[in-house]
Amino acid sequence: MSLLVVGSMAFDDIETPFGKATRVVGGAGTYICYAASFFTPNIGVVSVVGEDFDMGIIADLNQRGVNTDGVQVKVGEKSFFWSGKYHLDMNTRDTLDTQLNVLADFNPVVPPAMKDAQFVLLGNLTPTVQRQVIEQMNQRPRLIAMDTMNFWMTAMPDELAKTIGMVDLLMVNDEEARQLSGEYSLVRAARKIRTMGPKYLVIKKGEHGALLFHEDNVFFAPALPLEEVFDPTGAGDTFAGGFMGYLAQHGDISFEAMRKAVIHGSAMASFCVEKFGIDRLEALKQAELTERLAQFAALVTY
Amino acid sequence: MSLLVVGSMAFDDIETPFGKATRVVGGAGTYICYAASFFTPNIGVVSVVGEDFDMGIIADLNQRGVNTDGVQVKVGEKSFFWSGKYHLDMNTRDTLDTQLNVLADFNPVVPPAMKDAQFVLLGNLTPTVQRQVIEQMNQRPRLIAMDTMNFWMTAMPDELAKTIGMVDLLMVNDEEARQLSGEYSLVRAARKIRTMGPKYLVIKKGEHGALLFHEDNVFFAPALPLEEVFDPTGAGDTFAGGFMGYLAQHGDISFEAMRKAVIHGSAMASFCVEKFGIDRLEALKQAELTERLAQFAALVTY
Numbered sequence: 001m002s003l004l005v006v007g008s009m010a011f012d013d014i015e016t017p018f019g020k021a022t023r024v025v026g027g028a029g030t031y032i033c034y035a036a037s038f039f040t041p042n043i044g045v046v047s048v049v050g051e052d053f054d055m056g057i058i059a060d061l062n063q064r065g066v067n068t069d070g071v072q073v074k075v076g077e078k079s080f081f082w083s084g085k086y087h088l089d090m091n092t093r094d095t096l097d098t099q100l101n102v103l104a105d106f107n108p109v110v111p112p113a114m115k116d117a118q119f120v121l122l123g124n125l126t127p128t129v130q131r132q133v134i135e136q137m138n139q140r141p142r143l144i145a146m147d148t149m150n151f152w153m154t155a156m157p158d159e160l161a162k163t164i165g166m167v168d169l170l171m172v173n174d175e176e177a178r179q180l181s182g183e184y185s186l187v188r189a190a191r192k193i194r195t196m197g198p199k200y201l202v203i204k205k206g207e208h209g210a211l212l213f214h215e216d217n218v219f220f221a222p223a224l225p226l227e228e229v230f231d232p233t234g235a236g237d238t239f240a241g242g243f244m245g246y247l248a249q250h251g252d253i254s255f256e257a258m259r260k261a262v263i264h265g266s267a268m269a270s271f272c273v274e275k276f277g278i279d280r281l282e283a284l285k286q287a288e289l290t291e292r293l294a295q296f297a298a299l300v301t302y
Numbered sequence: 303m304s305l306l307v308v309g310s311m312a313f314d315d316i317e318t319p320f321g322k323a324t325r326v327v328g329g330a331g332t333y334i335c336y337a338a339s340f341f342t343p344n345i346g347v348v349s350v351v352g353e354d355f356d357m358g359i360i361a362d363l364n365q366r367g368v369n370t371d372g373v374q375v376k377v378g379e380k381s382f383f384w385s386g387k388y389h390l391d392m393n394t395r396d397t398l399d400t401q402l403n404v405l406a407d408f409n410p411v412v413p414p415a416m417k418d419a420q421f422v423l424l425g426n427l428t429p430t431v432q433r434q435v436i437e438q439m440n441q442r443p444r445l446i447a448m449d450t451m452n453f454w455m456t457a458m459p460d461e462l463a464k465t466i467g468m469v470d471l472l473m474v475n476d477e478e479a480r481q482l483s484g485e486y487s488l489v490r491a492a493r494k495i496r497t498m499g500p501k502y503l504v505i506k507k508g509e510h511g512a513l514l515f516h517e518d519n520v521f522f523a524p525a526l527p528l529e530e531v532f533d534p535t536g537a538g539d540t541f542a543g544g545f546m547g548y549l550a551q552h553g554d555i556s557f558e559a560m561r562k563a564v565i566h567g568s569a570m571a572s573f574c575v576e577k578f579g580i581d582r583l584e585a586l587k588q589a590e591l592t593e594r595l596a597q598f599a600a601l602v603t604y
Binding site: 088089184185186187188205208209211217218219220221222225226227228229256259260262263298299300301302 | 390391486487488489490507510511513519520521522523524527528529530531558561562564565600601602603604
């Protein structure tokens, strides 16, 4: 197992200025696995779903090389559900409904075959659950990356701090970086967050791209300017999946490899937002990815 | 004369989260000339000031190779004055006071020696004044670029459309591009604006960088992530000055040259915001610019 992923697998109701979709398959774990599967066929996922989950998705992930032995299916229970509405600028959204369901008492169990993964990606979840996954590993992975969100910063800051203290790389968006650090300047925020544990920090800025910080190095990847951002749901998770998938594929955690990983993550995210949910990722061809990577190069080369 | 600039030379009162400064020398023409002078010593400026203007600035510009024969000094009158206050995010500001003074009835006169300039940069001013400058040229310059702002889009849309129809390159910020085109997506906005006349469009996104559009090509330059944006006043003008100064220096208007010009403009703007007004540009050394250009390369190279 080269990449272990923990993250939700869920249903979302999504409303954007372009339309509405109900009971769309989503969840951080789902997006991450789809994105990472374009880079490495050696992925394991730890998650939990209700008996209402779409088992066709599990089968599709298996076909893509994702081992789903760590996905618990809770009979008689319902999958995590989120409902949200995006504003015109797509950078802000209102949560209309959150039903934890199976996530309420999720006890992650890492299957033995996944306990030696060298790359671990902790999708946004309770920091306690994220930590339980780290603690089940046989040895310290080469790179542990985690995503989190503002909710945990307010709801359980001490738990969050403990988990952040155990990881190598943290991914948050700009507002979350500001909230976590208490600094408005992202450069200062990055410096402060890197004293909390992670040596690496990725700050996601949505349509404004992403920044990668490590020691005195900073790298910036733009988001591809798109005609239309149809549905931003899962873009951050897709970015994370592409990023970690790329690193796991190459087995390289140098800053040079991470620069390329940020670009690959950004390219994956640029597809994700073109349709509702995982629709675009499901249909994506390797040749389209190659072409988009060339577009990224053309966008920033001078 | 390789580069002809028209733009205000003025005083600003500025309040930012970091401090206050009064009667700071400013104005689009001033920022543009300082920035462009780092690239070409062959600049002419058309502007108007009151007798209260700081003549030391005029002398300094002359020393930097800027011909100020086109700057009218109105005895008994006062220079243009603007006062504004920035919010914490530095992307939004409130105008507290605007006193047109000498700008109220500005009749630009292009000195004969400047009428053959191949590069013309029309700083943000009444579109009528911008057009009067174009009409005084002996022949069609190779590249006419203009800046404008939302105020003119509302106050005199027809005059603005006429001037926009005469230029090769338009520079606006993201909100202005949206207002001018009626399109939220910047890709669509860019396409629509390029049907209004300009073959090239630069969309400035402040701390989020700048986009350059031409035919099917798009180029993106990030803003340098800074510890602190001390005062954003004049950053857009400084960008424009660096951009056009670079093009005039190389006499090249290929898309490849324009990519580099965007980077050089961004580098100049990254200095501008480090201090109040033109303070940082006045003190800037060529070696510092070279070093910053290397930082830009490191920021985006992968």
